[in-house]
Amino acid sequence: MTATTVQLKHEVKDLSLAPLGKQRIDWAGREMPVLKQIQERFGREKPFAGIRLVACCHVTTETAHLAIALKAGGADAMLIASNPLSTQDDVAACLVADYGIPVFAFKGEDNATYHRHVQIALDHKPNIIIDDGSDVTATLIQERQHQIPDIIGTTEETTTGIVRLQAMFKDGVLTFPAMNVNDAETKHFFDNRYGTGQSTLDGIIRATNILLAGKTVVVAGYGWCGKGTAMRARGMGANVIVTEINPVKAIEATMDGFRVMPMAEAAPLADIFITVTGNKHIIRSEHFQDMKDGAIVCNSGHFDIEIDLKTLESMASEIRTVRPFTQEYRLKSGKSVVVLGEGRLINLAAAEGHPSAVMDMSFANQALACEYLVKNKGKLAPGLHSIPAELDGEIAALKLKAMGINIDTLTAEQVEYMNSWTSGT
Template sequence: MPDYIVRDINLAPSGRLKIDWVRQHMPVLNAIREEFEATQPFQGIRVAVCIHLEAKTAYLAEVLKAGGAQVSIAGSNPLSTQDDVAAALAVAGLNVYSWYNATDEEYKDHLLNMIDDGPDIVIDDGGDVVQLLHTERTDLAEKVLGGCEETTTGVLRLRALERQGGLKFPMIAVNDAYCKYLFDNRYGTGESVWSGIMRTTNLICAGKTVVVAGYGWCGKGIAMRAKGMGAKVIVTEVDPVKAIEAYMDGFHPMHSLEAAKLGDIFITVTGCKDVFSGKHYQVMKDGAILCNAGHFDVEVNKPDLEAMSTGHRTVRKDIVEYALKDGRKLYLLAEGRLVNLAAGDGHPAEIMDMSFALQALSARYVLEKSKELGKKVYVVPKEIDDRVATLKLKSLGVAMDVLTPEQEAYINNWNHNT
């Protein structure tokens, strides 16, 4: 019998409908599932999955299970777990530890329950599982063959741990694969962030001034979508190269304090803390909207908002209004957590099809190569990236050219006169 901690097991039928819907729109994972069912690469292996627990993640977990894995799963964000999806996975025989709106204590307890199942492979989102395996559950870290990391924030944490010489097992930086950041981070984040903002606020984007803090691949996608919907877009950055890139892309790089005076909607996507804080709130317009698309709820400084306000109230689902002492009102979406997941359904299924295909194939790679890999952070092998791209093109009915033997010889010959 599966072990589970879910809000209501009776919600399973609704969750199953959601999982079945995304399955129809994830052809790459479907192809990998067929292969896994035939070869059973994870037979006898316990895989711990800690990613936002909604339908697309659930289907990844089921693909791993189809490949023979014993799967334990927990959500990577207290506000992104969908209780009906969690229930559906429990009914399907997975160990599930998650519910929506968990307290900090409950959230940690869910992760610890998953880790205590004794994973051989971990699939992480933001590094919370890896952190616990390196702090409170070091005894179980010895069993871990390796794992995969989904996010920019998580990869940054892993590389810092590797530099300090403390990483206890190999990790694949799935976030850094071409088929991840070029599509998931740019198109997935770009679309899902605006979907979350617009369905939460029911306000128009066109004509507004949008401030995007951070011009990595996620920031590029958010800015591009805002521009396409008719917004005026300001970008704030700490990297001079990215600031020039934003300028060349037609946006307006600006110091955050100056941008704070102009923005109608502020979106943080940096992976750092205190991106917007008291000094920014002092000069923001009455009615300005703040939200976060980075991993943790520290980019928009909530304690400063509390300290500067006379009180706050929830004015719509996932919108908290802060009444400042000078009479202005600022609005925070989704408690400063990921607006596209805490106030939305996350990235489109067709996008996560590629990202989760990378996860599934990278997990198998870790299993196959565990004796060869050192305790380092590794890039996704090119053959995995290319395989996912090829499967995606096939699903779209798109053909591509292939080099002839003569072209291969030419392009690989340093002397073009021979």
């Protein structure tokens, strides 16, 4: 790192985009009442006073509200992008110009720039890391061991990041607490299922303008993201095939009414392929060879490695951009394969990511997880920790209140019955 780089206060595309960003951030806020209530409390209580915080997230209108809430709580916060194509440049500009939050992110940044931004984030000497894929945490452990004593803990947003944290803990290198935000019920039930389902199809439609009704769509992976994607694709009239490696999830997909088969069998049948597994090379050379001419391939998992693009490139005689975020690979056999969003998260590359109402709960979990880490500094063992059930319940209750929905409460008799073993039928 050069001295000049360390002294940078922000690196965004164009600060003149800030007014548009402010307008869009305000619009998103209309659908984020839970985080708004948390922000107001943070503003009064200042739970992050004296805390340096780094967030590696998709820089969207919804993330802006998380960053604003953390700053309201007294955090010395910095934001970097977690994906090269997910940054909304007007939002990044607004956070710098209107809220004084350092942002190092712009749409289309290359891998070298991304890794430089990770280093800049670690130069901030964070006490708390909010991660989306665990890149900042992994870099800290691999390259900045001397900074680990400053870490109170980290929070993780994604399935991919949780898998990496589990591997770190297994190898004995995760020596501080990490909050598993991804598995909070108010996160994965809604964000992964309803958010990914809707926004993935939104990205595909924006990139291609195709009609989904009547198309055959392969969804690779039947976790919460896969369930949501398959459900929404079917809802728009697509014939959906699910591929899986987990026999329990394969049975579930079958019982949910989807055809289940290996990718090798699905490859010649489908018009559109969507990967949501978190693993690598789910779609590879033998699958490309067997696809229909003009088959569309995209990814809604965290990293672009779900599709073996390097091999596809070697198989192509020509690559051309036919629409924004849409590249056609003309194979030497004469067939073509169309890749959306360079294999990166299609819902963020070609669309705007999850709807604000969904991210309201996800980022409420992030905000409260950070507060939990601060309140329990020095008390939590190294490794992964679930979001406490009471925090999950608090978020759900705040969401219901904002929606004007009331629910029943147990009577004293019902409470006694549920806590007794002597009362039978």
